[in-house]
Amino acid sequence: MTRRELGDAATTVVAEGSELLIERVFAAPRELVWAAMTVPKHLAHWIGPHGTTTEVVELDLRPGGRWRWINRTDDGEVAFHGEYLEVDLPKRLVRTTAPDMEPAGGPPAVETITFEEVDGGTRVHWVTTFPSPEVLDFAVGTGMTLGILEQFERLAGLLAQD
Template identity: 40%
Template sequence: MTMTEFMDDGTDTAGREVVLERVFDEPRELVFDAWTDPRHMAHWWGPRGFTTTTREMDVRPGGRWRFVMHAPDGTDYDNLIVYLEVVRPERLVYDHADADGDNEVAPAFRVTARFHEHERGTRLTFRLLFPTAEVRRAMMDERASEGGKQTLERLAEYVATLNAGAADVDL
């Protein structure tokens, strides 16, 4: 079953999804840019203790982001994202998979990131949809939810430095 088929099969998604939300004190354009510019990603992507190396990032429908997440124990995790929708500064929809170089090697999940204007700045809704409840459970066993929360915490910390003009990023 392809990603599109499992997304469009009409079944209830409640047992297959994880939804995280966070409010940022910064404007949504800034939060969106931090999520879509490779110069920013290395500063915040991944759980605490992880670093990220971007190999390629082309944020447009059909574009790809190939990156490696480096765990604190030295393990490298190749990842591949294929962008389906990019609506600046409102929404990103993409498929995410583990990868081996250029090859997808694990079941993908679909991400919908919505950036809403909020009285404090931006409310981000981050929705992960898995092909099956079993795949979701396996990801949750790997502490994906906690990793997602830590990633959003790191994003909040990073965009606060951008907004204050303190980030060490050559833009």
């Protein structure tokens, strides 16, 4: 398995096998980071790359609850959806995720996001397990990595405002 380091100085992004690891420490308390990542009015301000506006259509934060949002840019829009499998406020989220597409694009990926208090901030450790290495390669090939880096920059900026 080839390990690919795709991050920058602030955000670790590593693709290996069928897993994508994203990690960053934010200079904010865990409860604030949790809220930014789970409350629709906050989520809409940072999810997606620069130039993206996001509409949170659904967010039912409980095991079995569904979520859906639409990212819009000048080039069009793409929607994502999934189901929460585990919610342990403010420590851990596990959810499925998939783009909305016709026909359905196969099984969803599973995201496990943990929020760890560290000296002066919160470490977000986000592992996405894709259905196969090929699906991860396809996602990375779409430019997803740049989007991750930019959205985490946007999240850091949002957290700095509070």
